[in-house]
Amino acid sequence: MYRDLGYYWLRFAIYIALCLCVGTIFHDVGHSYGSIQARGSMLMFVAAFLTFMAIGGFPSFVEDMKIFGRERLNGHYGVTAFTIVNTLSATPYLALISVIPGVIAYYLVGLQRSIDHFIYFALMLFMCMMLVEGLMMIVASIVPDFLMGIITGAGIQGVMMLNGGFFRLSNDLPKPVWRYPMYYIAFHKYANQGFYKNEFLGLIFPNTQAGGPPTINGDEILRETWQVEMGYSKWIDLVILFGMVILYRLMFLGIVTTVEKVKPMIKSLMVKAAEKSKHIMEQSSFETMA
Template structure:
């Protein structure tokens, strides 16, 4: 048996080499890299032109919320190729618990509110976008002559978002969640790397154990094998003559 040793390169060297190699491979792929950049630019121009100079009237309050929701959802759908497959399947779940369709305070607390909306980085990103856009603005009232509506009131009452923390806290939580996801994926890969040989060994032993119990694998077969019998000509067998004679 030969003893296999790991790579002699340091962890930083391996990371830099693989990152450079991945960047080169992606940059050579027109559909994956350059076409995606063009799509990002086209989406940015479209969103900017549609919501350009949207104003602060009462009717554009929901329009601003729709803009933030569209940007968050489009960024997830466009970058989903860099995530594992099970995250791609969990994106209809991320959107439902992010605050697009129901307020975070209205979600069922046993599961959807705690912990799904808290581990959903999309929910924190959306809250930060709303705060960054509306805090400091004043919107026209529904009825002329009424006092203007402050952005904080809109965020708290219309969009159902708490103002207990600032947008910078939302950004920090998003970064922390992404780092935790990366570490979790790394741990899963390491566990799979170490556990795969163990599972293969167990499977091999179980397979051999079942094969040994079969009659074809016994030392003494129950009947003589026909493959190793000596063949005799018809003329040498008793009672049989060759048709030539």
């Protein structure tokens, strides 16, 4: 992975460039009433589109799966070992692209300055990266074709993004399918809510709406503007994402293991069907000649 220019260094450079763009576009948003929307949009971009860039690693996943298939047939290691080592090998790189580009965007925009807020921001971004990498591994195990895999992965993430609670607030989502269960399946829900809680709680903004109080605090913004679930803390959102990371890796492990067991059975059935068909044709030909 370290020697892969496209997977490692090119993506790292693109993340830095994107975060510089975000940091300069939203530079020093301040604490005006209009900054509420600006902060929400910036955090949504980080949770959605920065993690969407993980799709660029799909070609490397396909190559990894080809190497794994060959070495697995040679009996070098098992599926569990491959899953664990693939996760561990990607962790330092994902931590790097979460911290360095993250600090550029975070402090250029002027989000909450305390170090604990930034640590949570970087942890949440890192967890989203890990989760999307796991999702793309699942896609690579099911759809080995390069082009079809990218299209499938982009489609899955696009649907999740739509149900994340930004483009359409949670109370406005149609309840069949989109609110239940897609809203709770989409990891963007927990990423957005974690980022929002981390940023807005503790802040106070002037209220320019007529007839309202002179100021509005972060708790009211989360409840009324973004419709965030406030029954649990931001750390629970992080824990839920961590659980989804584990779940996606287990799903990958289960899919690869199942394919290994089912594929020989399917080939055996196909061979038997071909032999039976050949036998019937030979018998029919013999009867015709007789």
